[in-house]
Amino acid sequence: MVKRIIYQMLPRYFGNVNGNCRPSGSLDENGCGKFSDITPAILERLRDELKITDIWYTGVLDHATTVSFPGKPSSSVAVVKGRAGSPYAVRDYFDIAPYLADNPEQRFEEFKELVKRTHEAGLKAIIDFVPNHVAREYASSYAAKERNLGADDDPSLGENDLNDFIYLPGEHLHLPECVPGYDDYHEYPAKVTGNNCYSAYPSVNDWYDTVKLNYGSRHTGTWDKMAEIISFWAAAGIDGFRCDMVEMVPVAFFAWLIPKVKTEAGRDISFIAEVYGMSRYKEYSDAGFDLLYDKSGLYDTLRGICTSVMPASGITRNWQMLGELQPKMLNFLENHDEQRIASGFFCGDARKSYAALYVSLMFNDAAFMIYSGQEYGERGMDEEGFSGRDGRSTIYDFWSVGSLRRALTGQSTGEENAVYEKYVSLLASLAASKALSHGKTFDLCYANYGNPGFDPGRHFAFLKYCPGELKLVAANFSGLDTEMAIRIPAHAFEYFSIPETPGLNSKTPVCIKTGAWDGAISDLI
Template identity: 45%
Template sequence: MNSKIIIYQIFTRLYGNRNLTRMYNGSILENGCGKMNFFTLSVLKEIKKLGITHVWYTGVIRHATKTDYSGYGIPVNHKAVVKGNAGSPYAITDYYDIDPDLAENVGNRMEEFDALLKRTHKSGLKVIIDFVPNHVARQYHSIAKPAAVVDLGENDNVGEGFSPRNNFYYCPGCRFHPDFDLHDETGKEYMEEPAKATGNDCFGPNPGVNDWYETVKLNYGVDYYAGRIGYFNPVPDTWKKMLDILLFWAGKGVDAFRCDMAEMVPAAFWKWATGKVREAYPEILFIGEVYNPAEYRNYISSGFDYLYDKVGMYDTMRAVICGAASASAITGAWQATDDIESNMLYFLENHDEQRVASRFFAGDGLKAVPALVVNALMRRNPFMLYAGEEYGEKGMDVEGFSGCDGRTTIFDYWSIDTLCRAENGGLTEDERRLYDIHVKVLNIAHTEKAVGEGAFFDLMYVNGHSEVFNPDRQYAFLRKCDDSLLIVVANFDSSDVDIELTIPAHAFDCLALKGGLVMASDILNGSKRKLNLVKDGRIPMRILANGAAVWKIKLS
């Protein structure tokens, strides 16, 4: 059986932290930090109970931070080019090293990561880590690279703004001079001359405070100064260095890479690199953060297994949850990627997006239950859950560099309220209920053959506006594999509804269904009843407010 992939994104620094101080802009000593050793076999077993197949340990590679680890031989970062006290996990300072914040014994941080890999695999879960290919921290310097590896930028000709032999882009004759102060609290100024181009394609020396100023863009042989001309033959030096990094982590047993801002790196590199990695590790997976739907097929053909479906499915589902779009719009969202449906990654939260339960989104995690059911069960493609989402984490803290924006910080030392309370039995009734729903839905997604392998049939075109069905607030579809049929109906309305669902004759023909009286079990809610399957007939059912029904029928 081809089981559906269910990814659990864990912001590693925060997940295991049980320090409740939560001081604004606090240091690691004040607010604490989660560790890799927190993930014992028993913790991983609980994660797997959710229906999870893959764990994405976010932020495990060493990145820029204001915390001083010079006693362990780790270079100190200038605080003017670090966001937050903990720093962004997407400002990598050493691609071959592990974040010291995450280690119980900093000197043995790589050994602790290796042990985490082994425990995760022993628990039956696969491991995803970040690969950040577009940019690095401004003070990138590897102290852990293998002896034969030449550091990024080490042999660059800094007098050339662009050269396919360089790893970075430069502004010759210009000092790095953004529109904010570059001094730390001791008065020491950050100096960079010539200035390097900034990670979000800012090719001048004066990035703004809203730019990715803490990063520098990597050069994959594309001359942005001359209109994005690509120089890919011979293979650019950066390609070779980044391939070595991928092979290093794949060689440790990492199962997949979540590739940050993949579309900012030329597709030609991905085609070359993914092919090379798969020659040595055929089962490795590549998950791409790509936001331009016009580029989806280009990046899939370049070696990506899965791409974020953010601009289509996520944006549509968010609008439906909030009442800004009709549930029938979901049909258009999946149709836009129907030819590549198995390559799209669905999600309702991740570290970049606002928490569903925040006041900037739905204000209540339970309001997203119908969206969870639809996204997790409608197609064969993977679904991703962000740690805390299963409890309705609100993300409404003011942590420090990260303000009250409905997101869980990626820049500060902090602890996640619901995760802390879940461990000591302090969840509210609604939080426990939401967790139980996630366990049921995600395990249905992972174990039901009709979901992992089956055909999909959208029922919206025959269930239009009527007194018995509201396509603005209800969404319905079928899943079928062998003799197993699922009838899924989701209700985005805040009131219970009594509906009558039509299953068209075309569905009977397309899915080889036979009519008649059948016994059905609602595997989400636990009830049983007889259903009369008739071509173009109506099936009455009640769907709870912000709820769903998943009727399973054994046709044999």
């Protein structure tokens, strides 16, 4: 069984090789990536070298933007974040962002060609589903069976099951005064803002470019309209949906939607939940989600260890809390919401995350996600525009990401090549080993407390087993090269139903060398 490896790609910047971008520059000045930049050769390289199984095409739906196209006027500047706009302020759920196409009037056809290329490479195509909110100026020209969101609303009712949006009757919307054009934008009555801001005065830190959808207290028209959107894209060949901020939408909606879509599609359609409350993981798993973000679990734990604010033994605690949900997790070290590993806000050097990579990739049976540029050690330290220099690659501006640009033009630095080769090597090891990809796991940390050859504060080790194959994986979160002497308890042999031997037993520690911030794999059987 192949381990699922998802590659998150923002086409807006993936293919943009303009090395002279201007902060807050326009589309004409800075350019942007196109669907056509994602060639068969690129898809095959992702498949063959990084062992990618799925590509999450982020930001392809038509969203609020300052750029106008024939039949698609620009959005009001006051409700657009940055020049390009947030991909999560969707203004037409049945359309594609025009700027991603070589011919904007053929954008849907060009996107379908990309999906076709993806499938021809043996990969699956995932897009975003943003169920909680839409752009403030949402309007769709698609002749949907269901009426447009909000078309039949009665704003005087405020929060009512008959409405798709939630209104603040009698109040005008007042956008933050620091927002360009704030006093030229009029909304009456004001709608509740996307992040549950029930105020007519959203702040600059609120999702002021969006409005919240109303799912009501029972099955409402909003449910049917959102289901039609998912069915539309499934019919267009999409294989999965990364569902944004699911905790802001009733679980009952997903429990109804997911089996409905899978049954109607007659094929495998996957649903990935962006969920943060660990106490709610089981709830969303039971609702039918195939994968759940483990941001608040393993990601936060590994980040804390890498930045020396948590001991490596914290991995054990997170693993125990997940229990039987392990295979439902989506592990990652980066995504568009989080700071780049190599940024000055995190590790400062991608190589300092190698130990975390071994754990996130191999410790459990969870799927793993790579954010484009991560495989080259992208630093995310440009000051692109809307959000400034924050250690992230902008999702609001037209920009070119340095490490990706250099990789696409054959100009990667020695350090970028080294990081890439590390990813290629580890993913190849994973793909070649049933034990590493889907074997049973045995955590060795508890058996090595008090062991002078093992520091549970900075070291972590585990076994991976399948019949005929036993691997020892060690992760060194310290800044020193080390040789660990790892005890394997008798219980591990019992758990895997393998005998102790003179060369491998519970009395003789296994020695394994690792570099600083790195990991190592040893074949024991």
